[in-house]
Amino acid sequence: MSTIAIFGATGFVGTGLTLKLLDQGHNVVALSRHPKKWPLQHQNLKVIKGDILTAQLEEMLSEVDAVYYLVHGLEEDSADFEYLEAKSALRLAQAASSVKLNKIIYLGGLGPDEDLSSHLRSRHLVGGILGLTHTCIEFRASIVLGAQSTSFEMLKALAHRMPVRPVASWLDNPCQPIAFTDLLTYLVEALKVEVKGHTVVEIGSQEVVAYGDLLDLVARLENLIRPHFQVPPVDQRLLLPMLDVVLPEFSEVAKKLFLSLVHPTVVTDSKAQELFPEIQPMGLEAAMKSALENSTSVYPAPWEGDFWKEVADLTLAQTKLGQEIVVEKLNLLTQGYSEKILNRLKRRK
Ligand SMILES: NC(=O)c1ccc[n+]([C@@H]2O[C@H](COP(=O)([O-])OP(=O)(O)OC[C@H]3O[C@@H](n4cnc5c(N)ncnc54)[C@H](OP(=O)(O)O)[C@@H]3O)[C@@H](O)[C@H]2O)c1
DSSP states (O other), X not given: OOEEEEETTTSHHHHXXXXXXXXXXXXEEEEESOGGGOOOOXXXXXXEEOOTTTSOHHHHXXXXXXXXXXXXXXXXXXXXXXXXXXXXXHHHHHHHHTSOOOEEEEEEEOOXXXXXXXXXXXXXXXXXXXXXXXXXXXXXXXXXXXXXXXXXXXXXXXXXXXXXXXXXXXXXXXXXXXXXXXXXXXXXXXXXXXXXXXXXXXXXXXXXXEHHHHHHHHHHHTTOOOOEEEOOOOOGGGGHHXXXXXXXXXXXXXXXXXXXXXXXXXXXXXXXXXXXXXXXXXXXXXXXXHHHHHOOOOOOOTTTXXXXXXXXXXXXXXXXXXXXXXXXXXXXXXXXXXXXHHHHHHHHO
8 A cells, every 4th residue: 555646636537546546545645726626535535735836745745655647737828838837747846856756657648749739749848847857657648538538528529519520631630549447547557567767658549540530439329410521621720719619618628639630649659568468458439438428418509409400401411502501600600709709808898
């Protein structure tokens, strides 16, 4: 039995990990800015209120054997988020240097090291900072398939809300999602694995799939009919306002992840198999099915009803006229949205 500190324990990955570590008899110390909002309670769980950017971390680390780093501030003001992510990792690394700590285990993002979007660049930079001075296992994962995982919920919301499945070059890029249960197994097993220095471990399910095909998979498993719709070739950034309309509850995160779609997020080496030969990640369809079965969220489109009725005839949606109608409808949606924003700004003045 060890004492483990988790930074980011209250988040999606952190909550599942905390439960698993407590189940295995470990003591867990967690830092959270909003501990009262977190319902978990256990005799071996100690939750400390604090912000990693300002809290005294040395005391919290003085008795711990290993640290999980899952802090994620993607929803912070976008101008500052890379700086804040790096600063919080640096604070942890500095505090960890002053105590005896065996290992830092960090979960970052899967993707190449070059030409990164700011989201991926920030994930890799955090790993680099933590691994500079400590033994650090940096897991890199693509979309995590689990109920309440932001990236999974966005996929589900998109499949439910969009009357068509967009076809665009950036949706042809490959990814390799991972089942949440497999991810947790890797994270927990990492406590036992001996590594030296900074070790990057890329993890994913058994199959590689295009992002667009993932949307098709959700639609198929949810019994939704979503004809393919060719998106005119435009700069991806021009489509960002659409995300405010289609994914209002995820809009800031969605915009950052949307720009990451240009990168393949696939496993490129066999490190995971070498270090964790006993873990056999489940197949993609089984992972998606399990996530959908456990997900209770519903994503009704605010424009449901008659709005799309002209393209309800699926053969029309495949024609040039049908595609023009879809574009017109999407324009109407964004215009409506822009007007709402302008009105809100006027009211504030
Ligand atoms: N979810 C996915 O699909 C996915 C996929 C691949 C990789 N990952 C990686 O997995 C890691 C965890 O992701 P997640 O989805 O679990 O994130 P999440 O649900 O957004 O959780 C973020 C956590 O960070 C904590 N946090 C943020 N700012 C903080 C601050 N200033 N001080 C203290 N704590 C702070 C939050 O705690 P409080 O709000 O309680 O303070 C929360 O527990 C990230 O590195 C992410 O890149 C996730």
